[in-house]
Amino acid sequence: MIASWNVNSIKVRVDAVLDWLASSDCDILLMQETKSLDENFPTERFAEAGYAVEIHGQKTYNGVAIASKQPMVLRQKGLGDAGDEQARYLEIEVGDFIIASIYLPNGNPVMDEGNISAKFTYKLAWMERLIRHADALNQLGRPVILGGDFNIIPDALDCHDLARWHGDALHHPHSLKLWRGLTYLGYADSFRALNPSRMAFSFWDYQGGAWQKDDGIRIDHILINAEAADRITASDIDKTPRGLERASDHTPVFARFEGARFGAKSQISA
């Protein structure tokens, strides 16, 4: 099983993350918003639990990491071209799977004194760069998993009241157009593909009793290309961690692939 979780500070959340890993059958965990320099990441704690880690962090903000029970090879940190000053992309491979942990920019506020804001411009440019890279990955003919906090509310089933999000960077027409761009390349939102009519959320704001009211949004996604889709068996969300003490505002989303070990090919003989 592979999962993605915006932990909102690995320093604060390390016990919660390790508790969840111990109670799940998670092989690979994609983390976002670690908010930690690489040298401060609790690598030893993960090692004691049987997980190797790859880290792409920075001070104070952003930061992505991947923990894996199975041998993992680092492919790249950042999207590999200009504009990568923020730590938001980390790519590894496990077996023949290519896997990325993604923390896509929020982009709000969209407007700044009557003009499109620098934050929203940065979000759109980042998405364009992600699309170019995702296209190249897809052409390798290998299973690809792009998991993370995409800061995109795809549709009405992904929040309580879509009208509230009109014009917001998480559901802005420009953001959605680029989100669909990933679809056109051949990537599918695995949760929605396997749960076509279910309303479910992955984030609940700390403010206003959002968790108690189940007033959430689904912005954490696991995208899969055709080769990965051929092997997927489930995609779901575990709400449990969001209800625990001192929780992240996000909860893990996950997907399962056939085989006893992650990414193992089917044992069906010819």
Add this chain to the structure above:
DNA sequence: ATGACTAATCGAATTAGA
């Protein structure tokens, strides 16, 4: 209602998140 929470920072308020 520009606030409500939470986290990080050379903090005693500000920035950012979504």
